[in-house]
Amino acid sequence: xxxxxxxxxxxxxxxxxxxxxxxxxxxGKQTNMVRKTGSINAIRSMSTSRAAHTATLLRSGxxxxxxxxxxxxxSLASVEIFDPSTNAFSSADKMSVARxxHTATLLPDGxxxxxxxxxxxxxxxxxIYDSKTGKFTPAGKxxxxxxxxxxxxxxxxxxxxxxxxxxxxxxxxDAELYDPSSNTxxxxxSMTTARESHTATLLKDGNVLITGGHRGRRAxxxxxxxxxxxxxxxxxxxxxxxxxxxxxxxxxxxxDDGTVLIVGGSDERNxxxxxxxxxxxxxxxxxxxxxxxxxxxxxxxxGTTVLLKNGKILVAGGANRAEIFNPATGIFEVTAxxxxxxxxxxTATLLPxxxVLIVGGxxxxxxxxxxAWIYKN
Numbered sequence: 476x477x478x479x480x481x482x483x484x485x486x487x488x489x490x491x492x493x494x495x496x497x498x499x500x501x502x503g504k505q506t507n508m509v510r511k512t513g514s515i516n517a518i519r520s521m522s523t524s525r526a527a528h529t530a531t532l533l534r535s536g537x538x539x540x541x542x543x544x545x546x547x548x549x550s551l552a553s554v555e556i557f558d559p560s561t562n563a564f565s566s567a568d569k570m571s572v573a574r575x576x577h578t579a580t581l582l583p584d585g586x587x588x589x590x591x592x593x594x595x596x597x598x599x600x601x602x603i604y605d606s607k608t609g610k611f612t613p614a615g616k617x618x619x620x621x622x623x624x625x626x627x628x629x630x631x632x633x634x635x636x637x638x639x640x641x642x643x644x645x646x647x648x649d650a651e652l653y654d655p656s657s658n659t660x661x662x663x664x665s666m667t668t669a670r671e672s673h674t675a676t677l678l679k680d681g682n683v684l685i686t687g688g689h690r691g692r693r694a695x696x697x698x699x700x701x702x703x704x705x706x707x708x709x710x711x712x713x714x715x716x717x718x719x720x721x722x723x724x725x726x727x728x729x730x731d732d733g734t735v736l737i738v739g740g741s742d743e744r745n746x747x748x749x750x751x752x753x754x755x756x757x758x759x760x761x762x763x764x765x766x767x768x769x770x771x772x773x774x775x776x777x778g779t780t781v782l783l784k785n786g787k788i789l790v791a792g793g794a795n796r797a798e799i800f801n802p803a804t805g806i807f808e809v810t811a812x813x814x815x816x817x818x819x820x821x822t823a824t825l826l827p828x829x830x831v832l833i834v835g836g837x838x839x840x841x842x843x844x845x846x847a848w849i850y851k852n
Contacts, residue, residue, distance in 0.1 A: 512799040513852040515791075515812035515833070518562045523553055524845040525835045529579035530557075530778075530822035531587050533606045538824050538832055539587055540564070541604075542574040546843040550575045550594035554604075557834075559826050562849065570611050571602050578626035580634050582655050588614060590636060590653065593622040597642045601653070601660070615659040618651045625675040627683050629707050632656075635663070635683060637705070638670040646671055646690035650705070650712070664711040667703050674727035674777065675705075676735050678758050682706050684715070684735055686756070689723040696743055698723050702756070702763070716762045719754050726780040728788055730802055733758055736766075738790055738800075741774040749774045749793075753800070753807070769807045770798055775819035784829045789850055791823040791833050797850060814848065816840075823850075 521540065528543025528551070538557040544550050550573035555564045570589060577592025587604040589611070591597075597620035602611045617636070624639030624647070637650040646669035651660050666685060673688025683705040689698045700721040703712045718737065725740025735756040742748035749772040754763045771794040779792025788800040790807070795817045797810045814833075821836025831850040837843045 512787075512808045512810045513789075513850055514810055515797050515814065515848050515850055518847050518849050519564070520845045520847055521555055521564045521834060522566060522845065523551065523555070524843040525551060526820040526837045526843045527575045528822060528835055529577060529589070530824045530832065530834060531579045531581055532824050532826070533581070533587070534585045535606060536560075536827045537606075538826070539567075539579065539604060539606070540822075540834060541570060541579055541589060542577055542592065543820075543835065544575040544843065549573070550592075557832055557847075559828060559830070559832070564847070568609055568611060571613065572598065572600060574598060576622040576639075578624060578636065580626045580628055582628070582634075583632050584655065586655075588626075588634060588653060588655075590614075590626060590634075591617055591621045591624055591639070596620070597622050597640065603658075614653070615657075617660050618662050619647070619649060621647055621649075623671050625673065627675045627677050629677070629683070630681040631707060633707070635675070635705060635707070636660075637666060637675055637683075637685065638673055638688065640671050644692070652710075664705075664709075666705075666712045667714055668699065668701065670699065672723040672725075672777075673699075674725060674737070676727045676729050678704075678729065678735070679733040680758065681708075682758075684727070684756060684758070685712070686727055686737060687718055687722045687725055687740065698743060718763050719765050720750070720752060722750060724774040724777065725750070726776045726778065726790075726792070727756075728780045728782055730782065730788070731786045732802070736780070736788055736800060736802075737763070738769060738780055739773040739776050739793055745774070767805050767807065769800075770809050771796055773817075777820075779818070779821055779823040779833070781823050781825050781831050783825070783831075783852070785852065789823065789831055791831065791850065792818050792821050792836065794818070797833075810850065812848075815846070816842075816844075818844075 525543035573594040574592030601614035648669040670688035722740030773793025776792030816838035818836040
């Protein structure tokens with residue numbers, strides 16, 4: 476019974492809906508029309524419905540799809556491999572344990588670190604996927620159980636894991652480093668505040684930008700406008716300028732010029748408070764500035780904002796349509812094609828051919844999907 480209650484608690488983290496509405500850019504240009512921005516096209520589905528899973532591009536060009544939770548509200552150990560040459564999925568060996576809300580990070584040697592997550596318990600276990608053998612092997616244990624944390628590969632080859640939720644729904648400020656050379660996790664400096672539903676983005680100077688997020692639940696929730704910078708050289712987090720608006724369940728992507736695009740998210744109202752707003756962080760001035768609005772309000776889109784090879788940004792998650800941000804004009808434009816419903820806690824992965832694989836997630840009725848789509852320019 477305790478595990479069932481804990482699993483229900485995890486699902487409350489992931490569940491609610493995003494409303495979508497047309498809007499106008501603050502740059503004075505109407506953007507609620509489809510332009511030549513590529514299209515979203517359905518392909519053959521995965522074998523399993525999943526949300527809060529991970530999708531990792533392997534050196535082979537294939538994509539490792541791992542874990543998540545299914546329509547029966549059960550965390551998954553199952554794994555699938557997407558092959559872009561056939562646009563099809565095939566089953567792979569399972570992880571050692573079921574995981575949702577975990578992280579998956581491609582290591583410098585081409586292997587994948589799977590860390591933490593939740594399956595009725597908050598997990599401190601980790602494992603390594605080797606694409607050459609197709610097998611998972613144990614990695615060292617995290618310094619503490621954590622789920623809904625973020626993981627970033629640093630320039631020194633180590634992986635930063637920051638924040639999330641731990642045992643007893645404890646919100647974490649703690650951070651740690653995974654060292655592939657020793658297969659161990661060690662503590663590093665803590666964030667200035669505990670955060671879940673935040674973002675973490677590697678900057679060109681090797682530092683990591685952390686933005687927004689929240690702590691607490693329901694009436695006790697506190698959503699942040701604050702941001703901070705992690706410095707790998709001294710292992711410390713320091714505050715930087717605030718976002719232009721408090722936001723959680725948003726996404727962040729570094730652009731070619733080194734600035735960081737922040738999109739979507741919501742306030743305390745979740746469904747009714749989902750944002751169509753966007754902003755840019757400039758690491759030179761260490762400040763955030765407002766951008767023109769997206770066409771659709773969207774949240775729960777973490778990991779579905781992708782830098783394309785042409786320098787534009789695909790914003791794929793959190794709504795029933797995708798859109799493209801053009802840094803040259805500051806305008807968002809809706810793509811052709813659409814998902815059948817809003818996509819919450821889906822994944823989007825840039826493929827070697829420049830296309831983007833979008834899989835899974837759940838809709839406004841919390842129905843988890845096995846569907847998959849390809850974005851083409």
